Amino acid sequence: MKKFALITGASGGIGRAAAVNLAKKGWNLYLHYHQNKTEMENLLRELNAYNLDLIPICADLTTKAGIQVLLESIFQIDAVCYISGTSHYGLFEETSEEIMDELYLLHVKAPMVIVQKLMPKLMRNHSSRVLLVSSIWGQTGASCEVAYSAAKGAQISFVKALSKEVARNGVLVNAIAPGSVRTAMLDSFTEQELIDLQEDIPLGRLADPSEIAGAITFLLSDDSSYITGQVIGVNGGWYT
Template sequence: MKKFVLVTGASGGIGKATAIELAKKGWNLYLHYNRNTVAIKQLLNELEPYNVELIPIQADLSTDEGIEKLINNIFHIHAICYVSGISYYGLFIDTTDDILEKMWKVHVFAPMKIIKELLPKLMRNSSSQIVLVSSIWGQTGASCEVAYSTVKGAQLAFVKALSKEVARNGVRINAVAPGAVDTNMLAMFSKEEQQELKDEIPIGRLACPDEVASVNSFLLSEKSSYITGQVLSVNGGWYT
């Protein structure tokens, strides 16, 4: 039987790397994206040699309509890797209600709604897996990233709670908590600021998207068959 995985945020750095890693393992892919049509077309071209089924789905997960659109385009499903995310850097006192609502929608409401609606399909399988890509800031919190830290922390609480509820149904759910990853999310910082960041990390560099993708792939495989409700840190020793 063909195995299908939904990768949200597939046009971003970690999402793209995860899609490639899973295609190498023979997964058929639902590839979610929002605005970056160019990136998703490039990804489809890169995935073509792997001879797997590729189903791109455009949807804005900051809206109810976008969430429903994604759910309604998922048929056979064996795994979910929720990578979608948006960042905001600034003082909490200056954070607008619109930003707070959008952060909550994309990082918390959307994955909860998508997973809730797709759980019946996941439970039809002998085993299914879910991975949420959270953040180091969901574990420890960050000044000037209060909203982001809050929603990422909520993702971790969701994973820990749901894992206890669905384990007997053959569904495992885990989270990955990357530290600083070399993606467009860090583009707002200057080279000097990025170097200061690297100097804080014991390994002395940023993570590559592939390094996060390999952990996602592991948690979606049967090699992690006795792991559920866990948070795997991929942060170069930055937070332990």
């Protein structure tokens, strides 16, 4: 029987790597993106080799209309991988309410609404997965990323609470908390800042998106059938 997974943020570094991994495992994919059409087209060309059902979905998940577009595109669903996100760097006292609203809508409200509306479909399978990609800062907080840390912390609380509510329905709910990953989120860092950052990480380097995707693939596999309500840190030993 075909398995279908939704990947939000599939045109980003982690989302793309997750899509490739899951395609290799035979998952049919709903591939959400917002603005990066070129990257999505490139991803679709790469995944076509696997002869799967691939459904691209363009939607702004900070709006009700965008969430509705996504939901109306989904029929069968066995796993939700919420990877969409954006960061914000700056002093908290200088963070505007507009930025706070955007972070909340994208990181907290959107995944809650999407999972809520898809839950009846997920419960039909008795072996479904919900996975949110949170952040190390959702676990421990970061100076100059206060609003982002708060949003990511809310994701973790959502995962822990929801996992208890739907466990008897066969839906496993977990989160991954990456450390620093070589994606576009680090584009604003200088080379020296990246060097300093890596020196703080026990493994001495940034993560590759494929390493985060490996954890995602594991949590969607049968090997994770007794894991729910957990936050898996993939951070090179930076926070334990």
